[in-house]
Amino acid sequence: MGLLVDGIWHDQWYDTTANGGAFKREQSRLRHWITANGEPSPAAPTQEAFLAESGRYHLYVSLACPWAHRTLVFRQLKGLEQHITVSVVSPDMGELGWTFDRDAGSDGDDLYGFQHLHQIYTLNQTKYTGRVTVPVLWDKKTKRIVSNESAEIIRMFNSAFNHITGNEQDFYPSHLRPIIHQINDTIYEAVNNGVYRAGFATSQHAYETAYTELFAALDETERRLTTQRYLAGNTLTEADIRLWTTLIRFDTVYHGHFKCNRQRLEDFPNLSNYTRELYQLNGVAKTVNFDQIKRHYYASHRQINPTGIVPSGPDIDFNRSHNRTHG
Numbered sequence: 001m002g003l004l005v006d007g008i009w010h011d012q013w014y015d016t017t018a019n020g021g022a023f024k025r026e027q028s029r030l031r032h033w034i035t036a037n038g039e040p041s042p043a044a045p046t047q048e049a050f051l052a053e054s055g056r057y058h059l060y061v062s063l064a065c066p067w068a069h070r071t072l073v074f075r076q077l078k079g080l081e082q083h084i085t086v087s088v089v090s091p092d093m094g095e096l097g098w099t100f101d102r103d104a105g106s107d108g109d110d111l112y113g114f115q116h117l118h119q120i121y122t123l124n125q126t127k128y129t130g131r132v133t134v135p136v137l138w139d140k141k142t143k144r145i146v147s148n149e150s151a152e153i154i155r156m157f158n159s160a161f162n163h164i165t166g167n168e169q170d171f172y173p174s175h176l177r178p179i180i181h182q183i184n185d186t187i188y189e190a191v192n193n194g195v196y197r198a199g200f201a202t203s204q205h206a207y208e209t210a211y212t213e214l215f216a217a218l219d220e221t222e223r224r225l226t227t228q229r230y231l232a233g234n235t236l237t238e239a240d241i242r243l244w245t246t247l248i249r250f251d252t253v254y255h256g257h258f259k260c261n262r263q264r265l266e267d268f269p270n271l272s273n274y275t276r277e278l279y280q281l282n283g284v285a286k287t288v289n290f291d292q293i294k295r296h297y298y299a300s301h302r303q304i305n306p307t308g309i310v311p312s313g314p315d316i317d318f319n320r321s322h323n324r325t326h327g
């Protein structure tokens with residue numbers, strides 16, 4: 001686990017000592033945009049624009065990673081499987097970071113035959129400095145990274161390829177944007193990143209702060225889902241997908257491995273039904289791989305789980321019925 005400094009790999013984990021034991025996630029650094037006509041996006045006018053084209057782009061993902069998982073769900077829901085290719089890294093993230101080790105569960109790197117994901121980052125920019133994270137949206141034509149920020153990749157997938165796919169479903173409708181932004185801000189800090197803040201904390205105080213904020217946000221969401229079907233009302237939006245990739249992992253890894261154990265997700269009636277509803281949406285279940293999820297967290301984070309033993313359970317049937325048909 002490490003990062004690149006001037007294009008050289010360093011095996012180095014996040015330093016929590018400077019922050020009183022709190023985990024601080026690094027901001028994504030590569031933030032260009034794909035647009036339908038190749039003109040700069042109003043969302044990022046100063047960033048370079050890439051033209052949406054079928055077959056031109058490639059996603060590098062880990063099936064374990066909740067951030068990468070968002071992009072796979074969008075690829076599925078927006079009918080992009082035929083247009084955007086994918087490589088899956090190995091669930092093991094060791095001293096050389098994400099690898100394409102087929103024996104450890106990767107698909108391999110079909111584009112360049114690389115062994116490590118950091119080689120993609122240095123192919124993009126020889127002297128790159130920063131963490132080597134998934135997801136990566138890669139342009140095969142110019143051999144450049146378009147983006148390594150999942151929140152922005154899903155917005156591109158939401159609309160930039162509509163003229164190619166004919167899929168007009170809008171998970172980021174203009175009239176709901178203010179509420180979507182508000183929900184995203186809370187859910188990102190307290191839940192998506194909150195489980196990591198609890199799990200990677202190296203002081204009791206930092207852990208307890210994250211834990212308290214996490215369960216307060218889950219309690220609030222549970223209440224919200226009593227009167228409405230989805231987070232922003234009765235329309236499924238990106239806010240739901242962003243929350244869901246954390247919820248689907250909750251009982252399997254965050255409850256035990258990250259010590260988010262006030263209760264299980266299964267113990268929240270609305271949240272657990274909602275999680276099953278989204279799991280059962282068209283094509284979504286095939287984006288979920290619990291073997292790789294468990295393997296990544298329990299075997300890669302040796303600072304938390306030194307033996308690397310991967311637990312056998314839990315055994316949860318996400319295909320059983322849910323009650324989220326109202327609204």
Ligand SMILES: N[C@@H](CCC(=O)N[C@@H](CS)C(=O)NCC(=O)O)C(=O)O
Binds near residue numbers: 068131133151
């Ligand atoms: N903000 C990024 C975060 C991505 C991220 O942190 N991915 C994790 C895997 S779950 C990673 O690759 N971590 C490697 C590292 O931090 O060195 C996004 O949402 O795309």
